[in-house]
Amino acid sequence: MNSREVALNTLLDINKNLSYSNISLSKHINFEMSVQDEGFIRELVYGVLENKTYLDYILSKASKIKLIKLHPAILEILRLGIYQLIFMDRVPTSAAVNESVNLAKKYGHKGSIGFVNGVLRNISRNIENFSKIEVKDKIKFLSIKYSHPEFLVKRFIKEFGFKFTEELLMANNATPKLNIRVNTLKTSKKDLINKLENKGYVVFEGKYANDSLIIDNPSRITSIVEFKEGFFTIQDESSTLVGQILAPKEGSNVIDVCSAPGGKTTHIAQIMNNKGKILARDLYEHKTKLIDENKKRLEIDIIETEVFDAIVLDDNLIGKFDYCLVDAPCSGFGLIRRKPEIKWNRTEQDINKLANMQKQILEVSKNYVKKNGTLLYSTCTILDEENIDIIDNFIESNPEYKLVSIENEMCNSKKISTLKDGYMKLYPSVHNTDGFFIAKMIKEG
Numbered sequence: 253m254n255s256r257e258v259a260l261n262t263l264l265d266i267n268k269n270l271s272y273s274n275i276s277l278s279k280h281i282n283f284e285m286s287v288q289d290e291g292f293i294r295e296l297v298y299g300v301l302e303n304k305t306y307l308d309y310i311l312s313k314a315s316k317i318k319l320i321k322l323h324p325a326i327l328e329i330l331r332l333g334i335y336q337l338i339f340m341d342r343v344p345t346s347a348a349v350n351e352s353v354n355l356a357k358k359y360g361h362k363g364s365i366g367f368v369n370g371v372l373r374n375i376s377r378n379i380e381n382f383s384k385i386e387v388k389d390k391i392k393f394l395s396i397k398y399s400h401p402e403f404l405v406k407r408f409i410k411e412f413g414f415k416f417t418e419e420l421l422m423a424n425n426a427t428p429k430l431n432i433r434v435n436t437l438k439t440s441k442k443d444l445i446n447k448l449e450n451k452g453y454v455v456f457e458g459k460y461a462n463d464s465l466i467i468d469n470p471s472r473i474t475s476i477v478e479f480k481e482g483f484f485t486i487q488d489e490s491s492t493l494v495g496q497i498l499a500p501k502e503g504s505n506v507i508d509v510c511s512a513p514g515g516k517t518t519h520i521a522q523i524m525n526n527k528g529k530i531l532a533r534d535l536y537e538h539k540t541k542l543i544d545e546n547k548k549r550l551e552i553d554i555i556e557t558e559v560f561d562a563i564v565l566d567d568n569l570i571g572k573f574d575y576c577l578v579d580a581p582c583s584g585f586g587l588i589r590r591k592p593e594i595k596w597n598r599t600e601q602d603i604n605k606l607a608n609m610q611k612q613i614l615e616v617s618k619n620y621v622k623k624n625g626t627l628l629y630s631t632c633t634i635l636d637e638e639n640i641d642i643i644d645n646f647i648e649s650n651p652e653y654k655l656v657s658i659e660n661e662m663c664n665s666k667k668i669s670t671l672k673d674g675y676m677k678l679y680p681s682v683h684n685t686d687g688f689f690i691a692k693m694i695k696e697g
Contacts, residue, residue: 255289256332256351259296260359263328266301266593273301273593287471299335300328301592302425305399307331310338310382314371325359326368333372338383345376394418398425400595404585411636416681420634423681424588424595430470433487433515434463435550437522439478441465447478459664460685461492463519482550487515490586490678490688491632494579495519497661497676497690498628502527504574509562509617512539514546514555516579516630521552531569533560562613570619575626578617580610582631582638586687589680603637610642618650623697627653630690634679639689643675653693 253261262280265271271279277297281290300307308319311330319327333352336343349372356368375382387393391409395402398421408417434441445455445465453473458464465484467473478484494516500506502525511517511532521530532543532555540557547555560566562578583603584594614629621627629646631638647653655674659665667683668676675691 254351255285255292256296257355257358258285259293259300259332260325260328260355262293262297263300263332264324266297267324267328270593270597272591273297274591283472283475291471295340296332296335298427298592299339300331301596303335303339303399304331304596305396305401306385307334307338307399309385309396310334310375311371313382314375315367317367323360323364326356326364329355329359329368330371333368334375337372337376337379349373349376390414394421398422400424400588403600404595404598407635419681420679423679423684424592426589426680428589428680428686430467430473430486431458431488431492432465432467432473432484433461433492433519434465434484435482435522436463437526438481438551439483444478444483447483451476458489458492460662460683461489461496462663463496463522464489464492480549485515485518485546485550487519488590488686490683490685491515492519493662493676493678493688494577494628494630494690495523497658497692498523498575498577498626499661500524500528500575500626504528505572506530506575506577507569507573507617507620508532508577508579509560509613509620510534510579510581511557511577512536512542514543516577517543517555518546518550518552520575520577521547521554522550524554526552526554528554530555531558531573532556533558533562535559535561563609563616565616565619571622573620573625574622575628576617576621577628577630578614579630580613580638582606582610582633583635584632586632586634586678586680586689588687590686603635607637607642610638611645614642614646615649618646618653618695621695623695625695627693627695628690629693630688632686632688634677634687634689639677640675640691643691643693647693652696654696656692656694658690658692 258280262276265276329352333348336348353369356365385396391405395405400421434444448455454468456466500520508517512534517532534540537559540559543557583598588595657672659671665671678685678688
């Protein structure tokens with residue numbers, strides 16, 4: 253199976269099973285492939301996912317058959333072909349067309365072979381005309397140019413304004429750097445940097461999180477001994493800030509009500525110097541197993557995992573915890589640059605349902621916090637409806653909870669104006685991190 257066929261099967265898997273791109277790529281890529289082939293596959297998959305609306309716009313101009321009537325495999329083959337023609341200068345036109353035709357022979361019927369050949373050759377001869385977006389409506393134009401659904405573009409413009417929205421959409425389509433978190437229970441940041449640089453990796457320190465490193469050339473970094481022995485884990489800098497801002501003390505009693513896969517939980521344990529107790533819960537057993545795998549690799553032993561629904565109040569735990577983390581299920585719109593399929597898998601209705609769930613989880617979780625204890629709420633989305641609106645409503649209904657300054661927990665606060673107010677918003681276009689929200693509250697005695 254060649255690289256383009258692997259990319260095709262990955263895209264079909266993502267669309268059919270609503271799989272996350274990183275999980276589907278891990279399933280279809282194997283280490284017998286060359287590093288070059290793996291990189292080519294990733295570029296094709298993410299390129300098509302990031303630019304799907306634009307690719308379909310071009311295809312709709314070149315095809316007499318409506319896209320909805322095309323077989324899913326043929327549609328993906330055409331998207332792959334157009335992506336190579338428009339965005340990949342190093343791929344010869346003949347290769348982009350001929351390899352797409354070969355895929356059509358295997359995955360389509362006889363008539364689709366000529367169709368794929370004709371469409372791609374037509375586009376290749378008139379790239380300038382086909383690639384031009386001839387739409388006057390501003391929302392539709394942004395939707396096509398940056399391949400985001402119109403409802404999301406409208407929401408962003410309403411919340412952030414036109415200029416910020418265009419910058420955000422552009423950042424969502426940029427390729428992010430891999431972020432890792434140093435496991436300071438086993439090594440120091442300085443020593444890990446030296447080890448990684450000696451293996452040829454280009455390493456930078458994170459801007460906001462103490463334990464974050466940014467890897468410029470991360471090819472197969474999870475196969476090296478330092479990863480296998482738990483010297484670091486994969487975690488975006490924005491996510492790493494959750495534990496840093498929670499700032500739990502050694503010997504504390506902590507509950508993480510939505511914990512899987514355990515990145516924040518294990519970081520909290522790391523900050524506590526592996527002393528104290530953390531109860532890490534999630535809804536499904538396969539998710540708590542991910543936490544168990546992570547804590548084992550990182551050699552952390554203060555985390556106890558349980559399958560439990562965060563919406564249900566556990567009467568046995570009322571008032572038992574010094575710290576409670578609610579890393580709530582959310583729309584995930586802060587992760588679009590890493591998981592571009594998210595923008596296609598969410599609807600307006602999903603956002604409303606998630607906001608209601610977030611309110612419920614927070615209302616339940618507040619009961620687990622001791623007097624003078626800490627409640628921290630976080631999401632990997634950028635919509636106020638799932639973030640500050642949730643917190644404002646919660647504090648209005650629960651006056652014993654107060655937002656507290658998080659300014660002292662940040663390494664670099666110049667671009668974040670709300671730290672003294674007890675919360676922070678991160679955006680890919682401003683902070684070069686995943687989009688994220690964190691709010692820290694104290695339960696007054």
